[in-house]
Amino acid sequence: MLQPETEPPILTNRIEAFSDGVIAIVVTLLVLELRVPHLEGADTAALSAAVAALAPKFLSFVMSFVFVAVFWVAHHQLYHPIERSTPTLLWLNNIFLLCLTFIPFPTAMLGEYPDNPFAVTFFGAAMLAASLSFSLMRWYATLKASLAREDIDLQTRQWAMRRSLIGPGLYLAGIIVTVLNTALAISIYLVIPLLYLVPVRLGKK
């Protein structure tokens, strides 16, 4: 059952298109957890109070949107200099997408149970899994298999790899902190995406 040599090559443009599609849908499905409250004969005060009570759901919606958007940007930057994929990269990408498609579930649970340590830990663990799967893909693509089209020097690739591990590290810290205080853990999760934003903007100046 060995495969012949003529297996067609896997171009990254279709991997990127497929990933874009999945990420766009994940980001949009998050809103489905925001359900309009059903009230009998609601006046302005009752409806505004019911919507205000949804605040944890709005917060987890925005957190997950920003989290996934950060990954979309990172995915774009990782794949930009890569032209041809290998089957291994393809499946590392599929594992990463599997982690991303799962995110609406822990997001909804955190919105429903914002004070529950299990919900906060589960959210952090899902984010950790997505971050780790991305770091693994980056390690394979830039250091193990060296798939980049242009020669980016080793030092830069190693720098990017180390930077890529900050995310998983902080999510792990958040999970540990949950034992002490759930609000503190959520604050850590809120700060993590900002760390990814800041250096990118510094580098561009």
Next chain:
Amino acid sequence: MLQPETEPPILTNRIEAFSDGVIAIVVTLLVLELRVPHLEGADTAALSAAVAALAPKFLSFVMSFVFVAVFWVAHHQLYHPIERSTPTLLWLNNIFLLCLTFIPFPTAMLGEYPDNPFAVTFFGAAMLAASLSFSLMRWYATLKASLAREDIDLQTRQWAMRRSLIGPGLYLAGIIVTVLNTALAISIYLVIPLLYLVPVRLGKK
């Protein structure tokens, strides 16, 4: 943690593809708020009456569809002359997409509570936020950072910028009018997309 110079450039074609994906999904998810009425042993009269009672939901579905479609056209026209993005533009676009993905929620609420001033105001505020985030992105791309590929003269860009502010201004007016009359506010929201359609057609003649 400063970023090296070799950060890959961000091409707008993938930003456009991602935005197209998000907008296409938002526009299609709107229909999920139209739920088939569940009746026991329904005859023609009972079912048609139940569907007729959904009229506010149909109206808010169409309003939001047209609203998002107007933005899709504007997005296409804004990005067409831009080839390379900056991280700032990328994140202004993500904020705009965050506002768009939120729209199914106020749409559903307006469909459920068409007479409730809070629901009408909330709908207007969501539309205002989306309009403002788009205007901000346009200001940055065409006036602040001047990212357009071909040299479109400053006067035209300033004209487009002023025109882009009509939308947010009218949504703000709609929100204020809600205090007086919710039906009048909804009428304003209905008229706004038409204003975007008409001048485009005049300009092409």
Next chain:
Amino acid sequence: MLQPETEPPILTNRIEAFSDGVIAIVVTLLVLELRVPHLEGADTAALSAAVAALAPKFLSFVMSFVFVAVFWVAHHQLYHPIERSTPTLLWLNNIFLLCLTFIPFPTAMLGEYPDNPFAVTFFGAAMLAASLSFSLMRWYATLKASLAREDIDLQTRQWAMRRSLIGPGLYLAGIIVTVLNTALAISIYLVIPLLYLVPVRLGKK
């Protein structure tokens, strides 16, 4: 508020990408109406009976899928020879997409009330609206504005236009027939997509 001449042109490739996205989502959302029956302590017989009872939903799922797929093919063939759009074509396309995104609702209603004349008529009317909006777009693109890139002779374009009106005509017939018999109307709806399939295959031989 007249628009300057420098308005960027609208290329059809992004219209096609956006339409592909919307159609892909509509076609996939249809499955969300197939809900797994919730039974207490279900054995094989009870579960298989409950699934068998969903037969009208399966049928309306397949009917709508094929209907939308026929339009995807027709859309592809219409836009293939067109390179530049006009604002009018863009908005005729948006109206067509609005009709398509609506389809999951009448599909779900027909699956829920397969014998109800109102549900059957409503389904036919939604299909009629989508067909008519497509025919209108075809008329504008191929006869009114003559946007096709290569010169397809007038006779061929008129032939395609006439063929494009068979669909709306048959859906209208189906709606009228509903007064007599709902099963006959559904049979007509089932046959319509096949008519689009057959001539395409004849023409290719």
Next chain:
Amino acid sequence: MLQPETEPPILTNRIEAFSDGVIAIVVTLLVLELRVPHLEGADTAALSAAVAALAPKFLSFVMSFVFVAVFWVAHHQLYHPIERSTPTLLWLNNIFLLCLTFIPFPTAMLGEYPDNPFAVTFFGAAMLAASLSFSLMRWYATLKASLAREDIDLQTRQWAMRRSLIGPGLYLAGIIVTVLNTALAISIYLVIPLLYLVPVRLGKK
């Protein structure tokens, strides 16, 4: 009603884009079946127990994700050397996509009733249908109509065809085994995607 010769050709790039869209949505919709448990005043133990009870749903989510991802890779490899489609290939692809869009339903049913022989059989039958529709499309494209752009030798195409039939064969075996033992059938379904992964990686060394 015969069609003129001027029917525009069908390029596979838009078929691929449409298929990518449908597959990306199917893969992402699967998560919608994972619903957050609603508990009154839930503590950590109650919530974690409720989430642990969802294990069969997590398993069927991952199984279906991997199943669809395997098809996405196979679809990419099949279409890569094909430039122009025929109407027959287009509709064989649409039938394949119809089978894929259906998958969230049997996945949800298996997650709800993991021990029920009917649910396990139904899941296997849906997978069998999708596999068979893909094999039929491969047979048509590579052996019947020989649509591949470059000349891949007949032996390789026949080898790929035979390999493509392993999947349907094993799903059929799984369905038969369900009579004896549902857990054994599910184990077979879990192993099938791995068979597709292994040879691809061997072939690339």
